Amino acid sequence: MIGKGKAIAHTRASMLYGWNQEKDAEVIFKQELIGNNPEEVSREFRMIQEQNYHCQKNTLSFVLSPTVNDGQRIHSKGFNEICRKFIEQMKLGDRQAIAFVHRDKEHTHIHLYVNRIDFRGNAYKDSFIGKRSQHAAEKVAEQLELTTVKQVQMEKEFLLKDVRLEIKRRHELSLKQFSPRNFEDYMKAMETNGVNVIPSINKSGSLQGFRFELDGYNLKGSEVHRSMSGSNIGQKLYGHSKNNINNIAPVKILDKAIPVAPRMALSIVKKIANRVIQHSINAGAGIGI
Known part of the structure; x- marks a missing residue:
């Protein structure tokens, strides 16, 4: 499984992409959120993000891509488990988060969005977040017996x-x-x-x-x-x-x-x-x- 991550500023636009029903998107993970559409979830993110005006790129965007074979056999509960363990590996607990799985192509993949600002107004450190995302994805793949990048x-x-x-x-x-x-x-x-x-x-x-x-x-x-x-x-x-x-x-x-x-x-x-x-x-x- 491949993991990619970065900090972004365009939260609502990314949410709209992730929730695009034409891509057969399915919400497979939610944390500390009650909204049922992109606008509501973006608003909830923004309410917390307003506690920290200094952080401009205040949303963390991740893409988790299992191999083609793994993606075809994993069901919704399995994707939920991937997100839960990935957030645990990245130490992103107690933050707002939502994830969608896209099956529009042969290569099924997950879009995971996490509020970079926690409920105390602190920003998550995003240094080397790309490498850390890949390392976390490797750990999750090993735990769930999925194919790793090394394999x-x-x-x-x-x-x-x-x-x-x-x-x-x-x-x-x-x-x-x-x-x-x-x-x-x-x-x-x-x-x-x-x-x-x-x-x-x-x-x-x-x-x-x-x-x-x-x-x-x-x-x-x-x-x-x-x-x-x-x-x-x-x-x-x-x-x-x-x-x-x-x-x-x-x-x-x-x-x-x-x-x-x-x-x-x-x-x-x-x-x-x-x-x-x-x-x-x-x-x-x-x-x-």
Whole structure:
């Protein structure tokens, strides 16, 4: 579960948004309030807030977002419990508060509004409230056996490792199957093998590398593997012919020829030259390659 928090000044406008029935809003938590509509609740907030004229951002606004799967299985009582425990973790007891759950999107989430001013006129300290909100949400998720942000991150990292390996496997397969001799042929070969190759264009309109899309992931070549940087791919493609080294063709994108960035082209030429030199050294020493 993700928790976000901040102090705001526009209490009534936020209440109106939270209570928007078109978003299938449902009031799932109330504390120290009797109002039944945004105007009444905002008025109750304001009556307490008038005790502290120095505090301008006098309402605390939180968004609590369980994972998609958790949000689908939690019922109203469960959302109420989330709010109650979150307020407890944030030490916001004895304050006016109201919360709505929004189910207008696949990702169900809670909007929680708490009066920053308590009944004695004291303002709640909002320093580092964003980080504190996330920490409190983590604690609540652990208590209620919901998925935490750390668990989501670990799962993403685990899946990302598999995606990287799969993109690299299809990269090597494309080189072996189709033996592309330029960037354009390479992009087509990768597309045939289910990977969308997106050219990275710099400010001067030149090609400086590639990104790779697979299963919803979008990664730079160097993020997939160091062998998949633009210059390393170029070395594989253009290293078979001396003519190609001196004439690295522009890449055609939407019928527009995009030139290879000079720096990238120079890097390709250097890598190919170094490989040729190493090949000659190994051959002279009788080393098989």
